[in-house]
Amino acid sequence: MTLxxxxxxxxxxxxxxxLAPICVCGxxxxxxxxxxxVRRISPEAxxxxxxxKEERLILGMAAxxxxxxxxxxxxxxxxxxxxxxxxATRFESLLEEINLKTWGLIRDPSRPTIYKERISTNTQQxxxxxxxxLSPLNVExxxxxxxxxxxxxxxxxxxxxxxxxxxxxxxxxxxxxIDVFREAGxxxxxxxxxxxxxxxxxxxxxxxxxxxxxxxxxxxxxxxYQQKSLEEMAVILSDKLxxxxxxxxxxxxxMAMFDREKSNTLTIIPxxxxxxxxxxxxxxxxxxxxxxxxxxxxxxxxxxxIANCGAGVVVAKKGTATVNLFELQEFYHRLSRRYSK
Numbered sequence: 407m408t409l410x411x412x413x414x415x416x417x418x419x420x421x422x423x424x425l426a427p428i429c430v431c432g433x434x435x436x437x438x439x440x441x442x443x444v445r446r447i448s449p450e451a452x453x454x455x456x457x458x459k460e461e462r463l464i465l466g467m468a469a470x471x472x473x474x475x476x477x478x479x480x481x482x483x484x485x486x487x488x489x490x491x492x493x494a495t496r497f498e499s500l501l502e503e504i505n506l507k508t509w510g511l512i513r514d515p516s517r518p519t520i521y522k523e524r525i526s527t528n529t530q531q532x533x534x535x536x537x538x539x540l541s542p543l544n545v546e547x548x549x550x551x552x553x554x555x556x557x558x559x560x561x562x563x564x565x566x567x568x569x570x571x572x573x574x575x576x577x578x579x580x581x582x583x584i585d586v587f588r589e590a591g592x593x594x595x596x597x598x599x600x601x602x603x604x605x606x607x608x609x610x611x612x613x614x615x616x617x618x619x620x621x622x623x624x625x626x627x628x629x630x631y632q633q634k635s636l637e638e639m640a641v642i643l644s645d646k647l648x649x650x651x652x653x654x655x656x657x658x659x660x661m662a663m664f665d666r667e668k669s670n671t672l673t674i675i676p677x678x679x680x681x682x683x684x685x686x687x688x689x690x691x692x693x694x695x696x697x698x699x700x701x702x703x704x705x706x707x708x709x710x711x712i713a714n715c716g717a718g719v720v721v722a723k724k725g726t727a728t729v730n731l732f733e734l735q736e737f738y739h740r741l742s743r744r745y746s747k
Contacts, residue, residue: 409745410711414704415738418712419731421702423479428697429510429558430475431551431583432468432568432575432597434486435520435538436497439464444527454532456525465500466522468568470728474694476504477730483562485510485554487547487574493519493537510554514547520572542576555583559590564697567610568690569599580606595697596649597689598623604647612651612700613643614693620654637672640664651706653713655692661714665706675710678718678741691716691729715741 439462444454465473472482484506488494490513497519498508517539525532543551551574555565565587569575584607587594594610604623607613615623620639624631627646631639640652644666652664660677695716699709712734719729719737729737 409742410708412738412742414708415712415735418699418702418704418708419734422698422731425480425698425701426563427481427483427561428475428564428566428701429485429555429562429587430468430471430482430566430568431485431555431579432471432566433520433570433572434469434484434488434497434574435466435522435572436493436500437464437466437470438462438521438523440523440525442527444532456527456532463496463500465497467520467570467572468566469497469501470690471566471568471694472501472506473504474691474728475698476506477728478694478698478734479731480698482566483507483510483558485551485558487512487514487517487543487551489513489517489519490515491519493521510558512547512550512554514543516544516547517541517573538572540571540573542573543579548576548579551579552582555579556586559586559592562592563701564593564595566693566697567594567596567607568693569597569602571599571601575599575602575606577603577606584608584610593697593700595693597693604643607649608647610647610649612653612696612706613647613649614653614655614689614696615643616655616689617657636662636674637664640672641666641670653692653696653706653710655689655717661692661710663706663710668706673707673710675707675714678714678737688717688721691720691727695729695734712738 441460442456442458448455472484475482521537523535584594595612596607596610598615604626621631644652650666654662660675662674664672692713695713696709699712715737716729719733720727
């Protein structure tokens with residue numbers, strides 16, 4: 407594959423700060439990282455004692471997409487549901503600290519704000535503690551959330567749907583959110599959840615499953631994926647879900663892209679990551695850059711190359727991470743020198 411050339415890379419990424427806001431809808435929460443050292447085993451039970459050296463709170467799940475967009479120079483509005491608790495207030499504060507709006511958030515007193523705590527040493531994660539309620543939204547909260555999304559359809563340039571199957575994206579929320587943005591002529595990109603039936607995403611502009619999610623979607627649609635090539639899987643997903651653009655992330659093998667309106671062939675773009683420390687957040691960065699690049703005039707292949715570069719940056723960082731424009735450009739220029747040899 408030919409790397410996107412420097413002129414097109416600059417033309418596309420230079421437009422990011424001038425793009426209209428993007429609406430991000432999905433499950434949100436706080437990621438807490440508790441880091442320390444283990445020097446002894448507890449006398450109470452055969453478990454390690456962590457001597458805490460650092461604690462960090464980071465925007466998680468769909469909120470990390472808004473965080474990624476912000477670091478790339480773009481505004482977004484987060485449409486999501488949080489609890490009515492102290493963690494909800496802290497979540498709003500984390501948004502405000504990076505100048506992100508909170509007016510798309512709905513508080514639901516019947517559920518906790520999602521909170522994930524990862525307890526780690528410098529070399530390994532010891533455990534993760536999740537605080538969450540996976541039950542679907544009740545009718546009243548669902549209606550409030552949809553009212554927010556509908557309000558944003560005319561003023562925002564695109565919709566990113568981030569589904570972690572935590573209860574926010576009910577069938578009704580998905581169907582109405584996709585429909586209202588598509589009716590407004592806007593791009594709709596989906597990062598699918600593993601527990602959601604794929605038909606719920608039908609009619610979107612683009613879907614970005616990883617390979618496991620793509621296989622699960624095939625099974626939901628009644629196909630035996632073992633008997634299908636990657637290209638056949640992309641064609642089936644595009645046809646059955648009426649989604650013209652498919653990007654399947656392949657981990658160390660890169661990304662596979664299919665654009666029904668341009669060609670009936672699958673293109674695989676190899677990974678460009680030079681160092682892999684932590685894959686947390688790489689999917690968020692990928693869909694953020696895919697959508698931003700498409701809005702800036704890129705074709706799908708160009709957008710996938712740029713997203714691939716962004717993922718290459720964040721996997722070299724510890725924890726849920728983002729990429730800024732300077733890091734993205736520096737990574738591309740290093741990669742370009744490597745390709746030119």
